[in-house]
Amino acid sequence: MASSCFMLSLVAVVMLLHGGHGFMPLFSLNGNSSRTHRDITREAVLRKTAEVCKSIATSEGRPFSLTIDNSLTVEKVQEACSGNSTAVLSTVMYHTSIATMYFSNALVDLVYALSEEHHFDDETFKGGRDVLTSDIFAVKASVKQENFIAGRVALGRACHTLQDFYSHSNWVELGKTSPYSALITPDQTLENLAGPNVATCRNCTNGDCTNNILPDLLQQGLLTSGYFNIFSSEKPAGKCSHGGSFDKTSKRDPTGGISKDTVSSSHGSLHPQAADLAVNATIELLEDIRLAVGDKDFLRLMGLSQSTVLCFVIDTTGSMADDIAEAKRVSFEIIDSKRGTQQEPSAYILVPFNDPAFGPLVMTTDADKFKAEINKLSASGGGDIPEMCLSGLQLAMTAAPPSSEIFVFTDAPAKDADLKSTINALIESTKSVVTFMLTDVLASRRRRSAQGAANRAMSQADAQLYRDLAKASGGQAIEVTKSDLSAATTVIEDSSASAVPQSDGNILVTFNNVPAGEFVLRIKGEDSTTSRAATTSFQRQASTQIKSSSISVTAQVNNTSIEPGASLSIPFTVASMSNGAVNQNASGAFTVKAQNDRSYTSSSPSSVTMSEGKANGTVTITVPSSASSGTDVTLTITAQDASASDINFTVMRFSVVAAVTDVTRPVCEVVSTTGDCSSSVCSSAQWGITANISDGVNGTGIDSVTVNQGSGTLNTSSSTSGGINITVATYSASCCAQSVELRILDKVGNVRLCTGQAKAVTVTAAPLTNTTTNSTAIGLHSVSVRHSLWVSLLLSVVWWY
Incomplete structure (x- = not known):
């Protein structure tokens, strides 16, 4: 069992470094032009952050001159958002927060290397969307608890799965030029999926996979994704493979693959389009989160703050x-x-x-x-x-x-x-x-x-x-x-x-060897930036002590979230190391301690005994049912040698997330419009709308209704109709601003945007009958849910998300 776990870890690490499964995680190899998960996540975060800052500046009447495109940098966005080019601390924190997201993104290839759902492999579109839904709700729940670190970790995971869809499926080959929004709106139907018995690919010709997707599949607009397995070549007859050296299914008919992970992948010529779509899809995901948490907390989630805590x-x-x-x-x-x-x-x-x-x-x-x-x-x-x-x-x-x-x-x-x-x-x-x-x-x-x-x-x-x-x-x-x-x-x-850190830049330093015992890192160099007349010397020293160790502690994490009331088992391995490799001649025992910061019930061995230089154990942690969704728990496993002269550790953070039961967005139905904006003097007239808002019988309930766009006045009240709790929203504004967009949020973070517009012509009054109504007669009073649908159609006001 230990050897198979080691083999799996080794394969996952190799895949993480060399990009065998998905966009390259962190870096492109050999200087090619492939875009990585890091690139995609970073670009999307910078663009969305800049858009939010621009929106805030516009609403406050402030200038915002930054051009929002793919050339943005952390420094440019921070300066534009804060108006301060010297806020080094804010820039460093923003760097760090983005790095947390893309490292969490990259770890999906390590932690979930064999999970088809986390990569949209094997045509698991429903399973992939379920994974996305869980992580998105985890982000929103974490932000609600002001737990921004856990939120960034969950967001990084979600971004990886979402981005892989565009690299692993045939969405690009179908000619799509915009993101598949249904992936992040689970109450929408996933349409045109290739069935389990539908052939999707044919053999590549002499290694050329350009046209290996069956023409009939593309003509019918059916969605598929490649099969992937590092151990077995088995796959359903006629199905596409992912492709690449790690994928054994790609050696079986139909051979080859459809991956667009890099420019050298089976469908590498489409890599740029897949990467662009992945960026836009990530921006769409970030907008959904922004709508759920609000601008202020969104910027905090992104890490754009001015100082430390x-x-x-x-x-x-x-x-x-x-x-x-x-x-x-x-x-x-x-x-x-x-x-x-x-x-x-x-x-x-x-x-x-x-x-x-x-x-x-x-x-x-x-x-x-x-x-x-x-x-x-x-x-x-x-x-x-x-x-x-x-x-x-x-x-x-x-x-x-x-x-x-x-x-x-x-x-x-x-x-x-x-x-x-x-x-x-x-x-x-x-x-x-x-x-x-x-x-x-x-x-x-x-x-x-x-x-x-x-x-x-x-x-x-x-x-x-x-x-x-x-x-x-x-x-x-x-x-x-x-x-x-x-x-x-x-x-x-x-x-x-x-409190200003050592540098706002990234410096890569390599060492030939690591000193024994405790030490600190000090960097000396010269700064010759164009803004300086002459080269100046600098010196930086890390505040945290580092201690070398001959002990390795690693954990096999199969899940990074736990439901309230559930338990999670975490296998771990302690090894004696020599020159970077396991010392198979080492024997003896390690003292083990497992601690968590929430004092949750846990069990673990107090010691483990080595065999061929390694020892295995398992920590089990139980989250109480009373734990709030959106919190997290940090588990630290330390191992000490028999002489108590050497010690090492591993630290893991797990999100506490309740099971997703409400994935349906709130419903907003127009009841009436009032006012006449046909006058040539807009300031002399008013208009308004009234809408019934609900979260359905099985929903978690409406959390808030706010004006997302508009300059009028919003009031809400509560009522009940047919056993459903109704929030009645009434909005009024000057005819100088003839549209409104309401942001409706339920208690778990499902969002719906509702837009309404003033009438330019007065609605002609008509007698009230069983089949017609009059907006003026209804006024601002609520009507029953069964009437509201045809009333909204009559008034021709579009409520859209």
Whole structure:
């Protein structure tokens, strides 16, 4: 079993690097002109972000001069959106966020290498759309929880599957020039699919697959995709293959393939068209998400924010009253001084801890809400001195964006010191900087509790744990008395004012060997940009410590999401490494720890024993049924050798996503129009519409109705008809603006856009009968659902998505 898992991993890694299945994941080989998943995702994100920023600027009456085309860069978009060409931090964060998306995109080829649904192989169009639907709902649920990191990961996965459709199917060969919108709107029917017994291809001729799709299939407009298998050549008779060296089915009649993954693929001449369609389809997907989450949260999802988060982890036991007061003071000062400026934190995170509790985590973009949450903190309790400091820190590190700065306030040792290896793993993987504010480390002080008083002290050994973690992250362990704490917290204000990373560019550095033990990375170079008169030297040093290890920890992840109430098993392998390869002569055991940041129930072996240099184990994690869809859980698996001299880890993030049960968009039906806009003086007249909006009997319900385009006034009220909850929307505007587009959102993120237009001529009144109606007589009152359809047809107002 171990050897087959290793073989599968090896094949997947080779495919990830060499692009055997789908657009090339990250890089084009041999300098060819093929576009990769990275290129496609990056271009779509830049264009859509720029479009949203342009829309916001237009609505606010601001200029926006950036030309939106395929030549956009992160720097250009950031500057156009923020109006600030020197906001280096914002640019770096935008770079990082886009990278998160395209790395998650690329990992689909590794994690789901053999899943036909994730690549639209084997004519699995329904299954592929189900995968897309699940990931899209995961994005929307994550954003709703302000969990933007998990949202980017899910979005990257969705983009890969969507983009593969245009490379793996015959959509391009059918002459289509626009995206297949039904793939991201699951309440639409997938039409013209080639049946299981319909032949789709013929043999390629002497390696030329240009015309291997059967003419009858193209004439009938039937949709197919290639079959793919790296182990077996079996496929249904007459069906197309994907093609390529990894695909064994392409060696069986009909031979060859229809892939457009690269310019050298079977249908490589169509690669540019497939890539263009993949870009446009990704933009269409991003627009759907934008409509569901709104412009502000969409830009946050894209990572276009001006500064890092302000993150506090605070001990709330009885002796911490002075520290809590100081944390309040400094956070309020930062909030008030930076509100509305380029340095305003993009988000605020607060994690209190005590004993035995820690959390709950509060993450918000609302400065006033953050103030209110900090104001709620009070110092109380605390019997024995150690507290759950590292558990609180773990929760903050997995919620904060990578490269964040986190401040911990405590005067007590860590009761959960066994989490040190987990925290070190998170420091290395997130590159976040942790600074500890330690008060009265050497003092023998009296902690008061409800049970009485006792002498306690944080020893030098206790404080050393915090020093070690601060050093590993590039932070500080600041040790002061409580009376001097206000002087020490100036480091927080200074950091928030000047938190600018090493560079906004990408530098690739290679090493001949890796130093033993702990080390930091320092780069020295020369900057000779055209804006400078002379070459200048520069030096940058990474804040996070790196430690080499002879231990490898890898996990076999078959799913990156878990439903509330479900369990997930994650097989892992620990290996002893020598010169980059498994040391098959190694023997002995590894100590194993598996920790998750949500304290969800989990099971794992406490140790594993090597055979031929490797050992296998399984971690099982169970998500409670009460977990909210859109949250996530981070699992860290660490392995230590028998002498406790070497340690390594792997960190995995899983999205918690409820099963998709409502995939139907809300319904919007016109009830009436009012007003007459035939006057030559538009400002002297008004018009309006009334519509009934519902989410059906089995829907999750209407979440919001807002004006997406229009300058009038919208009011909503509720009613019930035939057992269905109805939202009645009434909109009125000046005749100078004679159209409106409403954005209707249900509670799981299904979106419908409804457009209406004023009447240029007054509707002639007619007697009310069983077959006719009069818009003026109906006025702004709601009518029953059974009447609304023919009323809307009579009024000829198109409601469209």
